[in-house]
Amino acid sequence: MDMKMKIDPWGTLDIEDYSKLFDEFGISPIEDVYSDIPSPHKFMRRNIVFGHRNYNLIVDAMNKGEPFSVISGFMPSGMVHLGGKMVMDEIIWHQQMGADAFVGIADREAYAVRGLSWDKCRELGINEYILSLIALGFEPDGHIYFQSKCDNVKNMAFELGSKTNYSELSAIYGFGGETNVSHMISTLTQSADILQPQLKEFDGPKPTVVPVGADQDPHIRLTRGLAHKMNMLRIETREDNNGNQYFSIRNKSAPEYVLKQIKKHAPGKSKVFEGHVDIFGTDDFEAILDIVRQVELEAGGYSFVPPVATYHRFMSGLQGGKMSSSDPDSYIALTEDPKEGAKKVKRSKTGGCVSLEEQKKLGGNPKNCSVYELLMFHLIDDDKQLTEIYDECVSGTRMCGSCKKYTAELMSEFLKDHQEKRELAKERLDEYGLGEYRKYVH
Template sequence: MAQKLDPWKSSEISDYSKLFDEFGIQPFEEVLDELPNPHKYMRRGIIFGHRGYDMIADAIHNKKPFVVLDGFMPTGKAHFGHKMVMDQIVWYQKQGGIVVIGMADREAHAVRGMSWEECKQIGVEEYITSLIALGLQPENARIYFQSECQPVKDLAFELGTKVNFSEMAAIYGFSGETHLSHMIAVLTQGADILHSQLPIYEGPIPVVVPVGADQDPHIRLTRDLASKMNLFLIERREDQKTGNSYWSVRGKGAPEDMFKEIDKNIRDGFGAAGVQTKLSKEHIDVFGDISETELSEIVKNVELAGGGYAFVLPASTYHRFMSGLTGGKMSSSIPDSNIALSEEPKAAAKKIMKAKTGGRESADEQRELGGEFDKCSVYELYLFHLVDDDNELIQIQNDCTGGKILCGECKKKAAGKMEIFLADLQQKREEAFEKLPMYGIDYQRNG
């Protein structure tokens, strides 16, 4: 049975490998070796898939500009599921990425019925302060609320000309009962992802969006919209008579003078190297030694000069979800299943002590057979958040499977680590809040 990915519900994915065939997601392990300093989520297989990540790996490796973009819907407490994304954003910033973060208040208002005031409060007090506390350098980042960012709203309107209701319904399951603001919120998500490539910001540039697999519908739609907004498509084709391959620049409603300008620039720049062109009304065939990168640069510059967008299709990575502490899915509606980043440390420790583990039915059985760490929500806390050292993580696995440690002792160890982490984080969150005016974030806490 095909899996369903729903961005607004807690999707339960039984087999992540099926996403490769069903949705065209690529295995992340294929690009892992291209990164000089992979994040622990990448090393540990928590980030399992990607779309178009090769250009991001190339940008990191060769210190080229790129953007990391992510958004948070401010509807409740930021928890350790959100921390997974925040950790990746901080890592990308350390790799030289330009950080852009959108607070999805339009989506929260349309989909969850949140007031604008609630969105602002939660966005600042829960998400922005947590990001800074976890290591984000806000002076080198752009943080905005969707409702306050006119370029995002304008671009969302333009994107709306390239998609109809039937396409939205096929991707998201929308029906006649779905209100228009919900659909506008989806287009705003696409504008969030693409707007950094506008000329008023970075211009056409690789963008990566780290998300959970449930957000892939947004990525697929946005990549499709980016392609539709562009005036040209570059394809590799094969001559049926000779079997030789060549490039074909094909237009999508582009004016004829743009084709002539592209043709001229190719001949002027590469004609001496033997590159030849064949110009027609709707495409240019290019023969000879010219790379896709060189050709793309010529096409991009002509499109931008003519008022087009020349979007680079956004890349994405996909991470596995954490299990809830009570078993099953982690859910904001089940407080005991998750730990908030603003949680009181001792309260968090108590949740861990009650958490579901992969222990056996008795202590004697566990000493004999060992525990099952791959079924344990406490081990997932180590794997995702509490242990950075891979060797320490392996030791925890071995102690569990070898029956050297029982669940109670393991829980106490995790609870202790969590208390220390949260106590430090709370202090950093308060420090971050006090410094918000320095970063141009105008906000006054109620009371």
Template sequence: MAKISIDPWGYFSVKDYDELIGQFGIEPFTDELLSKIPEPNKLMRRKVVFAHTDFGRVVDAIIQKKEFYALTGIMPTLEQIHLGTKLVIENMRFFQEHGAKTFVLVADLEAAATREVSLEESRQRALDFHIPAYIALGLDPKKTVFYFQSTNEKVKNLAFIFSNKVTLNEYRAIYGNTEPARMMSSILQAGDILFPQLEVRMPGVIPVGPDQSVHILLSRDIVNRTKSTFNFIPPSGLYNKFTPSLDGDLKMSKSKPQSCITIPDDINEACKKIRRALSGARKTLADHRKYGAIPEKDMCFQLLAQHFIEDDKELKRIYDEYKAGKMTTGEIKDITCEKLTEFMKDFERKFEKAKKIVPNLKFIQ
């Protein structure tokens, strides 16, 4: 198998998730591993979570009720988030509910270096939108530690210490890109990922899309090279599939707004996009009734499975009826619009409440 290069700031060219297994320390998320997880969430049950790195040690910590942490970040470039971000927060919420010390960082330094967003602009966007959005999506603010990269001196100190532990050739082999701004950002991310262990050495999990897996690989390499100094525990990764584009591409992208749903989004416009989404139905109603749909190729069914239906029995009923040709593509699009509308209205209500909480949050300095 050819070595894959992943640019976490650019286009993700992998066409099949199986291509990633065995590379970058990525292992398949097996039924055996799933069976060990207490009360797995729907993303785990439905294999939206498809791979991991050393996740077993986190499962052991959950079962044994030992200390562990979960960490994610905010890239404050726009005042909206991608549906895919919702998957990450759902996994973060799972870990928080199972005892994880929860950390959310605002990547304002990375945004300045790689996206040319000022620190002031990043801070305002994070406070006005991103942090309340994460709370609205289910994170408990009382159990979550928030910080900005620019004001967390310990993270920056770690990054400086880590900077001489990776050679240019090694960095090029992992990222395929050696722009100074991106190199600095990736080393800083290693500081973020390992920062929670400064006080207590404990397992940690970083739930991300597969395009971010290289940051975990770099952090694990740094752990091995700083063992005599820090004795950190290598961080684990949990990787979810992307939310597919409504036109059938592997990854929904803001660069194709007609095939992308954001949070928030205009409900009427979002439903119009859903009406135009790639269908798994047959070309004619007669063929559809005779042969049934292919739910796996239907983008509305993918939205229901990943985001909008919690109950497995309800999802299976839709799958079975659609696959048998009893449910039409129009009917599954109606269901998707209805579920999307419920979600967006619920998010808006929770978001307004969360905005009132943000001024009282204490950030790490």
């Protein structure tokens, strides 16, 4: 793939070499922070989560017991499948690790991009996404909402619109003259989703992680830029003529009095100039940041922390190639009949050889096997067991037929259990503040 192409969040993205994303878009490998992550999720252990942007902020918060949030969303345009489950699993793990968890149902996006009615968006949002999210373990202390019904998000999207323009959105998303205005507004709504956990009513600025596939990176890049633009103040590190480091707090849009407030609370020696205040004699950036953040909040600003992101690899389709919502044979939905799900596993593409004799002699290729992916991504939590399956495959002692049968049984069991939990979730909507949507449940 030519990584000079625009990444399209609404298209299908097939990445053969994920390492290109590190150089092309500035994504960092997860290995940079992995050793400091407490009890890493299996996606991290297995390098399914392969990259990040500033995830060290989240890791620090976990280790220090400090506040942090997780936010992601789902466009309710069809059946939720195992690809969507990946994001749900990551949200729930972060919630278990102490995050204040947010999930937005992107009905504004579905209305603008897919042309679905509001009622259809809510029906799909509840029946496909929210019930599965609850069934997988999302706790009621989190926040689930529809974009179209969330005043915070709608108001923030309007404010963010004053900090960007058509040219910037076109450069990020490839919008052209035919792009409808609602589609453009939906991108700002997504940015508002991502920044909502940092509003005062949710205890203000804090590191916030967005678990996504690489195709959603344009939303992350846009929102990180908007977070910087929305902040009233900027901290710069500078050197004087003698090479001594000092901090310069630059005023972007705050009332002038805030500079005097910063000087009043700043450690070390400080001096106010027109448009900035310089602080000398300290290297304590965190102390300066806390002061600047508090002063900005008192002045009515946001002092956003630019959002953090983790990026996961895509599952391939059951028949190889891309997993596509337009091709039912390429995926297994969470609402799929368990027997049909098992049949799909048995019909799926493997990395085995043409003949049994050749398989025993040469072994299989689990790295090119959709059945092994199902085990690795969703059906086996024990790393040792997964390694044993991998070794048996490449050594030629594990045959594709028996492996498919085993995986099909696990898939059937998972779907049956999950769907039983979905039925229980229907009775729990009030716990999540979603009782008004009960009429859409079927």
